[in-house]
Amino acid sequence: MNTQPVVAAVDGSQDSLRALEWALDAAHRREAPLRIVHVRQYAPWAQPEVLAAGPPDPDDDPVLDQVRDHLAERAGLPAVEYLAMEGAPGALLPEVGATARMLVLGSRGRGGFASLLLGSNSLAAARDAECPVVVVPPPGRGDGEEKAAGPGRPVVAGVNADSPDEATLAFAFDEAALRGAPLRIVAAYPWPLQTWMLPGEMPPPEIDQGAVEHETRTLAEGFLAPHRERHPGVTAETDVLPGDAAGHLVEASRDAELVVVGRHRRRLLAPARMMGSVTQAVLLHAASPVAVVPAPA
Numbered sequence: 700m701n702t703q704p705v706v707a708a709v710d711g712s713q714d715s716l717r718a719l720e721w722a723l724d725a726a727h728r729r730e731a732p733l734r735i736v737h738v739r740q741y742a743p744w745a746q747p748e749v750l751a752a753g754p755p756d757p758d759d760d761p762v763l764d765q766v767r768d769h770l771a772e773r774a775g776l777p778a779v780e781y782l783a784m785e786g787a788p789g790a791l792l793p794e795v796g797a798t799a800r801m802l803v804l805g806s807r808g809r810g811g812f813a814s815l816l817l818g819s820n821s822l823a824a825a826r827d828a829e830c831p832v833v834v835v836p837p838p839g840r841g842d843g844e845e846k847a848a849g850p851g852r853p854v855v856a857g858v859n860a861d862s863p864d865e866a867t868l869a870f871a872f873d874e875a876a877l878r879g880a881p882l883r884i885v886a887a888y889p890w891p892l893q894t895w896m897l898p899g900e901m902p903p904p905e906i907d908q909g910a911v912e913h914e915t916r917t918l919a920e921g922f923l924a925p926h927r928e929r930h931p932g933v934t935a936e937t938d939v940l941p942g943d944a945a946g947h948l949v950e951a952s953r954d955a956e957l958v959v960v961g962r963h964r965r966r967l968l969a970p971a972r973m974m975g976s977v978t979q980a981v982l983l984h985a986a987s988p989v990a991v992v993p994a995p996a
Contacts, residue, residue, distance in 0.1 A: 714805025789823035796828030864961035890941035
């Protein structure tokens with residue numbers, strides 16, 4: 700049995716309390732323990748003194764006290780652990796994710812500017828954590844109207860027919876199965892195609908859009924076949940759409956329970972982990988929670 704916890708990062712903001720509720724639901728569905736983490740940020744010049752004082756006491760943390768009060772009257776809670784940490788959240792939260800089943804946090808923390816669509820800590824966690832990271836947006840993002848989760852709303856996943864991410868597809872099918880939700884797969888292909896020619900070159904033959912769409916669908920369905928076999932109870936529908944993948948996923952998020960995207964694969968010579976432009980755009984603009992799934996090492 701997998702005993703890794705679902706981790707909820709809290710900081711006293713309303714965004715983090717919404718993330719806590721999402722994490723609590725995820726822990727229930729997985730029959731997993733819940734670990735609630737607060738990272739108290741210190742100024743860089745205070746690091747030696749803070750470290751010398753040892754780890755903070757989780758029983759003496761106002762933010763964690765707020766969470767305890769928030770959950771005090773709840774019945775049927777999973778096993779809950781509280782953890783207080785001292786340091787830079789953008790560095791420590793990904794480390795916490797190393798021993799977690801997933802890490803859940805709000806899109807913008809207490810210290811972020813109101814105009815920011817995505818806080819730096821959320822971005823760092825989604826980029827660097829070794830486990831899937833779920834970022835929960837503020838209510839009504841995208842259309843000004845908050846929509847409650849409910850039956851019939853799909854889990855949405857993006858798939859790149861040129862280089863599919865098996866970990867992302869596996870997470871999306873698992874999540875749909877846990878929720879009893881339909882799964883909508885979005886496979887986008889570039890259109891119109893851009894053609895660059897040097898002076899004097901002959902133009903290439905015209906490309907049939909229907910053929911490109913058919914090939915994209917065939918590739919996507921091939922990648923989905925083993926996941927359908929593992930999850931026969933999940934109804935998975937594939938939408939093959941022309942143009943911008945990020946735009947299609949953001950649009951689909953308006954009626955989704957969750958959008959699942961893959962993180963950029965780490966390149967051999969890259970100095971650090973990266974996120975692809977589609978993943979970053981979805982994190983910035985999606986109306987639903989977004990799960991960022993790291994590729995296998």
